[in-house]
Amino acid sequence: MGDLANEFSWSRSRDNTFQECRRRYFYHYYGAWGGWDAGAPEDIRSLYILKQLASRQQWAGRVVHDAIEMVFHAFAGGRDLPVEPFIADVIERMRGEWRSSKAARYRDNPKTVALFEHEYAVDLKPEVWQALSRNVAVCLRHFFRLPLVAAIRKTSPEHWSIEHWSKVFLFEGTPVWMAPDFGFWNDDGRLALVDWKTGRSTPDGAAFQLGCYALYAAEVLGVPPAKVDLFEANLREPEVTQLTWSDERLAAIKEQLRLSVRSMKAYLVDPAANVAAIDDFEKAEDLRICKWCNFRTVCRPELTQV
Numbered sequence: 001m002g003d004l005a006n007e008f009s010w011s012r013s014r015d016n017t018f019q020e021c022r023r024r025y026f027y028h029y030y031g032a033w034g035g036w037d038a039g040a041p042e043d044i045r046s047l048y049i050l051k052q053l054a055s056r057q058q059w060a061g062r063v064v065h066d067a068i069e070m071v072f073h074a075f076a077g078g079r080d081l082p083v084e085p086f087i088a089d090v091i092e093r094m095r096g097e098w099r100s101s102k103a104a105r106y107r108d109n110p111k112t113v114a115l116f117e118h119e120y121a122v123d124l125k126p127e128v129w130q131a132l133s134r135n136v137a138v139c140l141r142h143f144f145r146l147p148l149v150a151a152i153r154k155t156s157p158e159h160w161s162i163e164h165w166s167k168v169f170l171f172e173g174t175p176v177w178m179a180p181d182f183g184f185w186n187d188d189g190r191l192a193l194v195d196w197k198t199g200r201s202t203p204d205g206a207a208f209q210l211g212c213y214a215l216y217a218a219e220v221l222g223v224p225p226a227k228v229d230l231f232e233a234n235l236r237e238p239e240v241t242q243l244t245w246s247d248e249r250l251a252a253i254k255e256q257l258r259l260s261v262r263s264m265k266a267y268l269v270d271p272a273a274n275v276a277a278i279d280d281f282e283k284a285e286d287l288r289i290c291k292w293c294n295f296r297t298v299c300r301p302e303l304t305q306v
């Protein structure tokens with residue numbers, strides 16, 4: 001099962017999972033550990049496969065983010081992309097991913113697209129899927145027309161930070177995974193960090209997300225909050241919200257992060273070795289949360305049968 005050690009690290013999604021349901025958190029970050037190995041014990045392998053499931057909205061969001069990354073790579077290379085053929089290509093790829101998920105290929109290849117709706121046989125009309133791909137197209141069309149994107153293209157691609165996959169850095173001894181979707185330096189010598197949104201977000205969630213970006217700027221890039229502009233670009237509307245940050249607000253984000261790390265570690269049998277025991281992680285009381293939980297079939301099979 002590999003010699004990788006399950007080391008504790010922090011991320012926004014980990015924090016979200018922890019807040020929503022402790023038992024789900026256990027399954028995701030401890031129970032599924034090692035399940036990438038096809039020869040892992042069956043229960044661990046199943047949890048690992050379930051862990052990969054994405055809701056259709058999460059999947060659509062990832063498709064948009066990946067497409068945007070591709071666009072910026074083209075822009076950085078001095079290439080223009082024909083908008084409609086590009087979008088048609090993205091949608092075509094989505095269809096392929098949808099078919100792969102529908103055929104449950106993810107059971108053998110857990111890294112391929114695995115949709116919650118397929119695993120749990122959620123009965124959705126074709127129109128729902130069509131609306132999803134239409135939304136992706138709308139988000140991408142809006143992206144291409146965004147004044148913010150035009151402004152980015154006027155800056156030097158040399159200093160763009162394109163990949164939206166998180167990078168890790170140490171925060172007070174804890175590895176923290178985070179990175180903005182996109183970063184660039186504007187002409188005034190300010191660092192701009194962008195979060196592309198494809199769905200709704202709560203004001204608190206968005207503020208914490210952007211605050212984490214400010215932390216990333218300070219800790220990883222050494223840029224103080226006063227020199228950072230944070231943008232939340234909602235591609236569905238489209239609407240771009242700009243925020244500035246301050247040292248005080250950054251201190252509050254650090255405190256929030258510290259508290260989150262402390263709460264998670266308090267649940268461990270052995271915090272130093274990152275060892276957890278399932279019985280210490282209570283199940284959610286509100287069954288509505290379970291309805292859309294990846295681990296429902298293992299945790300509350302009675303709900304799946306109903």
Ligand code: SF4
Nearest residue numbers: 021024284290293299
């Ligand atoms: S099924 Fe419910 S209780 Fe169980 S892990 Fe999921 S959200 Fe938590």
